[in-house]
Amino acid sequence: MAGSRLRALAVRARSDRRALWVAFALVHAALLVVGVLLVPDRAFWDLGLYRWWVGQGLADGRWPVLDDPWVYPAGALVPMLLAAVGGTAGGPGYALAWSLLVTALDAAALALLLRDPARGHPLAGHAGPRWHPSPAGAWWWVAFVAALGPVAMGRLDAVVAPLTVVALVLAARRPGVAAALLTAGAWVKVTPGALLLPLVLAVRRPGARVVAPAAAVCAVVVGAVAVLGGPGGLGRIATFLDAQDGRDLQLEAVVTTPWVLLGLVSPAVRRVYDGEIVTWEVDGPGTAVASAVMDLALVAGVALAAGLLLLARRRAGAAFRTRVVRLAFVVRGAMLLSLLLVVANKVGSPQYVGWLAAPVVVALTVGLPGWGRTAGLALVTAAATQVVFPWTYAALTEGAPLPTLLLAVRNALLVALLVETVRRLLAEARAAAAGAWPAAAAQDERDGDRDDERPGPGDPAGADADADADADAVSAARARPPARRARGGRGRPGPAPAGTSG
Numbered sequence: 001m002a003g004s005r006l007r008a009l010a011v012r013a014r015s016d017r018r019a020l021w022v023a024f025a026l027v028h029a030a031l032l033v034v035g036v037l038l039v040p041d042r043a044f045w046d047l048g049l050y051r052w053w054v055g056q057g058l059a060d061g062r063w064p065v066l067d068d069p070w071v072y073p074a075g076a077l078v079p080m081l082l083a084a085v086g087g088t089a090g091g092p093g094y095a096l097a098w099s100l101l102v103t104a105l106d107a108a109a110l111a112l113l114l115r116d117p118a119r120g121h122p123l124a125g126h127a128g129p130r131w132h133p134s135p136a137g138a139w140w141w142v143a144f145v146a147a148l149g150p151v152a153m154g155r156l157d158a159v160v161a162p163l164t165v166v167a168l169v170l171a172a173r174r175p176g177v178a179a180a181l182l183t184a185g186a187w188v189k190v191t192p193g194a195l196l197l198p199l200v201l202a203v204r205r206p207g208a209r210v211v212a213p214a215a216a217v218c219a220v221v222v223g224a225v226a227v228l229g230g231p232g233g234l235g236r237i238a239t240f241l242d243a244q245d246g247r248d249l250q251l252e253a254v255v256t257t258p259w260v261l262l263g264l265v266s267p268a269v270r271r272v273y274d275g276e277i278v279t280w281e282v283d284g285p286g287t288a289v290a291s292a293v294m295d296l297a298l299v300a301g302v303a304l305a306a307g308l309l310l311l312a313r314r315r316a317g318a319a320f321r322t323r324v325v326r327l328a329f330v331v332r333g334a335m336l337l338s339l340l341l342v343v344a345n346k347v348g349s350p351q352y353v354g355w356l357a358a359p360v361v362v363a364l365t366v367g368l369p370g371w372g373r374t375a376g377l378a379l380v381t382a383a384a385t386q387v388v389f390p391w392t393y394a395a396l397t398e399g400a401p402l403p404t405l406l407l408a409v410r411n412a413l414l415v416a417l418l419v420e421t422v423r424r425l426l427a428e429a430r431a432a433a434a435g436a437w438p439a440a441a442a443q444d445e446r447d448g449d450r451d452d453e454r455p456g457p458g459d460p461a462g463a464d465a466d467a468d469a470d471a472d473a474v475s476a477a478r479a480r481p482p483a484r485r486a487r488g489g490r491g492r493p494g495p496a497p498a499g500t501s502g
Contacts, residue, residue, distance in 0.1 A: 035095060035154045036095045043154055045154075050094070055088030055089070065237060066228055066233045074224075079156065098153075103153075113362075116132075122169050131366075137360075140379070148354055148386055151353075151389065157351040159188060163185045163188075167358075195338070201309055221237075248272075250347045251281060253348030254348060255348075256348065259284045263399060268284050269283070271396075279347075298346075312428075315433055324368075325428075329425075332421065338359065384406055387403075
């Protein structure tokens with residue numbers, strides 16, 4: 001009896017938006033207290049760098065990119081400068097202002113996720129006429145931020161995360177706006193730019209609806225650097241692209257796992273601190289070669305991901321005209337690219353795990369099937385990441401066995417997530433083509449959305465793409481599980497922080 005009451009209370013809490021906003025506020029307040037007041041040197045160390053860069057610019061007129069090469073894209077100066085309202089002379093003011101900025105951005109993205117369809121939710125037309133946003137995505141996001149801990153707030157990636165959530169929400173109905181947001185995010189932290197790939201493959205006339213808005217944002221950024229920095233600024237605008245050249249394997253990177261484990265039993269592997277880039281790295285037999293190989297592996301991985309996305313689109317066949325199938329393709333593709341940029345990266349900063357949040361949040365909000373395992377694995381991965389950094393990071397740099405083994409488990413979870421994402425991407429394409437995707441149960445109707453225009457003569461979506469299937473499939477997905485075929489044949493400065501320059 002007590003158990004059933006607790007379950008009923010849990011269900012009521014999940015559907016109560018006031019409870020959700022209270023949880024959101026409590027989690028963000030807790031991270032603020034930890035990073036600003038309790039352990040700022042361990043949790044929010046990067047903010048000291050941001051404050052120093054901005055303070056130098058305001059005091060001496062010498063700015064990154066405009067006057068010196070920089071490890072970040074030029075747009076990263078914008079959030080750093082906004083947080084300067086809290087002061088740059090020292091004390092907690094800058095970190096407090098940064099935390100409030102991140103909280104405000106997260107709140108805006110959360111409000112968009114929960115908007116009533118009757119008031120113009122961006123997904124209303126693409127997720128079915130009777131669709132309402134599921135609170136599962138918002139609750140999961142709050143839990144994920146709590147699990148990931150201070151790096152979910154005290155890094156540049158925390159600014160990019162809500163922008164990516166909004167971009168994926170808008171991708172179905174407003175691909176141009178989504179492309180502009182992803183490009184703006186890429187000028188802060190490169191990763192969101194990779195998410196343009198599934199968007200390009202999903203929309204009709206991608207040149208006008210994705211490439212042109214992205215190019216417009218790039219033109220604005222380049223123009224601003226040209227005006228403010230002159231020819232010298234333009235010459236330094238792309239220095240972030242080669243900032244990782246010559247770096248060794250970072251301690252936390254997935255590829256470093258064999259050496260980290262070998263270091264537990266062999267003195268040949270050392271954990272060394274690089275003061276120039278403020279990062280802990282691993283030095284041992286073969287690490288230099290592996291570092292050079294990973295530079296190529298990252299590029300090859302993105303190319304492979306593009307091939308997988310093209311294969312999935314082709315396998316979906318005529319079903320790709322269905323709006324919910326295209327939406328699912330974009331979200332799953334975003335997860336694939338985000339994971340790939342973590343797993344195939346020789347820089348493994350803990351905040352990179354935050355890149356995984358946006359696709360899961362949107363998928364759960366829409367109610368797309370097949371995301372339960374991904375969501376669970378991502379939560380566990382985030383929690384393991386927080387234990388590693390910041391709480392046991394000092395011991396990890398000293399070679400302690402327990403945090404080392406936990407890091408290895410965390411890295412294995414990231415690989416498992418990547419494998420699961422590839423499997424689901426291809427399985428969902430096969431299911432859509434075979435009619436096993438829930439959207440096949442919906443009746444086709446003419447698409448009245450202004451943004452879903454008729455394809456050109458050579459559009460692979462087909463000549464009848466204007467008769468999109470109404471994606472009232474999300475309701476069907478919740479009412480019944482996908483067919484067995486859709487599941488791929490299965491039945492069911494102290495110790496330096498990680499990756500400040502990552």
